[in-house]
Amino acid sequence: QVQLVESGGGVVQPGRSQRLSCAASxxxxxxxxxxxxxxxxxxxxxxxxxxxxxxxxxxxxDSVKGRFTISRDNSxxxxxLQMSSLRAEDTAVYYCARDPYNGVCDYWGQGTxxxxxx
Amino acid sequence: xxxxxQSPATLSVxxxxxxxxxxxxxxxxxxxxxxxxxxxxQAPRLLIYGxxxxxxxxxARFSGSGxxxxxxxxxxxxxxxxxxxxxxxxxxxWFTWTFGQGTKVEIK
Numbered sequence: 001q002v003q004l005v006e007s008g009g010g011v012v013q014p015g016r017s018q019r020l021s022c023a024a025s026x027x028x029x030x031x032x033x034x035x036x037x038x039x040x041x042x043x044x045x046x047x048x049x050x051x052x053x054x055x056x057x058x059x060x061x062d063s064v065k066g067r068f069t070i071s072r073d074n075s076x077x078x079x080x081l082q083m084s085s086l087r088a089e090d091t092a093v094y095y096c097a098r099d100p101y102n103g104v105c106d107y108w109g110q111g112t113x114x115x116x117x118x
Numbered sequence: 119x120x121x122x123x124q125s126p127a128t129l130s131v132x133x134x135x136x137x138x139x140x141x142x143x144x145x146x147x148x149x150x151x152x153x154x155x156x157x158x159x160q161a162p163r164l165l166i167y168g169x170x171x172x173x174x175x176x177x178a179r180f181s182g183s184g185x186x187x188x189x190x191x192x193x194x195x196x197x198x199x200x201x202x203x204x205x206x207x208x209x210x211x212w213f214t215w216t217f218g219q220g221t222k223v224e225i226k
Contacts, residue, residue: 035215037162045154045162045205045217059213095161103209104152106173108161 002026002107004096009112012086022079022096022109030054030074033099036081038092039111046092049081050099064090086116120144120208124218130226137193139221141206146186150210153182153191156220157202165204166191193223201225 008020022034036048049060049070058070069082079096093113097105121144131137141151149169154162164173166182169189179194193200206218 044219045156045207047215047217050213050215061214101167102150103207103212103215104164104167105154105162105207106164106167108163110161 002098004098004107004109006094006096006109006112009094009114011115011117013118014087014116016086017082017084018086018114020081020083020094020096020112020114022081024077024079024096024098027098029072029077034070034072034079035097035099035105036068036070036079036094037097037105037108038090038094040089040092043092048094050103051079083114086114088116090114091116119214120147120211120216122206122208122216122218124204124206124221126221127219128222128224130224131196132226133198134195135226137196137200137223139191139193139204139223141184141189141191141218143187143189143208143210147208147210149185150208151182151184151189152207152209153180154205154207155200155202156205162205196223 003025005023012018035050051058051070067085071080093111095111096109098107123142125140151169153166156162170182181192183190203220203222
């Protein structure tokens with residue numbers, strides 16, 4: 001069955017960097033675009049970034065553009081989110097999600113919490 | 119950016135009753151709309167895509183309708199496991215996917 005498992009969350013100081021990972025299994029990872037979506041505590045869902053199945057195209061929300069980088073390793077079935085210059089407003093649960101169709105997210109990981117605080 | 123507005127913010131419904139949730143887009147999105155269910159402490163789950171197509175394994179009591187700017191998610195007979203927060207998402211504008219703020223369905 002499809003499984004997505006995020007890791008790498010934790011407490012990080014403002015201005016520092018953090019890298020999140022998402023290990024995929026149960027499907028042909030290299031055939032699907034993948035998203036990162038985040039959710040601040042008690043708030044709604046916010047799309048963060050997408051990477052094409054082959055890694056050749058990447059797009060970001062304006063709120064993270066220039067600070068976050070999405071990447072993937074299809075040989076190891078892993079998705080990444082490199083976050084830099086972190087701000088308090090980046091505090092959220094970060095989910096990875098599979099995209100079978102133009103932006104629909106059909107499977108989600110359980111999420112990893114990133115807390116930006118001094 | 120397309121703004122998605124959901125109403126009501128909270129819906130109080132008794133088990134067995136029908137629930138009707140609304141989602142409005144700030145501009146036409148054709149039928150490029152998805153609905154997700156999120157229970158407390160869990161990841162979202164895809165319910166509906168293409169405005170009206172149920173995702174794999176979703177019970178028939180969930181149905182979606184609408185096109186353009188007005189959309190509805192209907193739960194025909196609420197079960198205990200259906201009390202959750204529901205989000206709509208537009209995927210008409212690529213690279214700027216946006217979600218509604220959510221509707222919480224609570225037990226009356």
